[in-house]
Amino acid sequence: MSERLWLVVPAAGRGRRMGGALPKQYLALEGQPVLAHTLARLHQAFPAARLCLCLDADDAHFDPAWVPFGQWRRSEGGSERADSVRRALEAIADDADADDWVLVHDVARPCVRVDDLVRFYAALKRNPVGGLLATPVADTMKRDDGRRHVASTEPRDGLWQAQTPQGFRYGLLRRALGEARVRGGDITDEASAVEALGLAPLLVPGRRDNIKITHPEDLALAGHILAAQRDEPPSSPGHLHEETP
Structure with missing residues (x-):
């Protein structure tokens, strides 16, 4: 099986919910744009990976100096996240093999730990399907009635909040997103397309x-x-979790 790794980072969003003059990926965070922090974290973990960065066709803010990867390319983003990822997979089609791993990571998650x-x-490579980073839901979950009144309380046992990266083999992910496009409906992440x-x-x-950052x-x-994170003692690994085999 292939050990080649691709990173896909959708960064074509316009950050309407942030309400600022700049898209959220370009907002300053400790003197650098959010995008630069995110790419730096990914590079620290996977320096030999190949990056495909999804940017808006009219993006006037991007600076290639923020990209630390030696092998990277730019692809045109779409109106929705799934469209951007689909276009990125098309952009690397001539170089990617079906069993290459593809990790998709939100550009607005700069705090992910290396x-x-x-x-x-490592956990993905032991799994035949692929997967995603996630955290068990800790808070009580309420479902509304459409008018901002509580309709019910949802049991949180077994509920997880999806994060990124989400990773799958290239061939599987391209098939899942392609079929999702044909079916229609709202695909909010790569895992939901694979689940379908x-x-x-x-x-x-x-x-x-x-x-x-939303x-x-x-x-x-x-x-x-x-x-x-910077102030943590170097000898402290933090709280690690066990992976499901």
């Missing part, structure tokens, strides 16, 4: 500080998380 990335990839094929991706426990207050929180 050891979580390495541990995640009748497969069960592996849930690899990750840390809760792998937050996604709302304005998340940017400040990400800054605090990065500072806290």
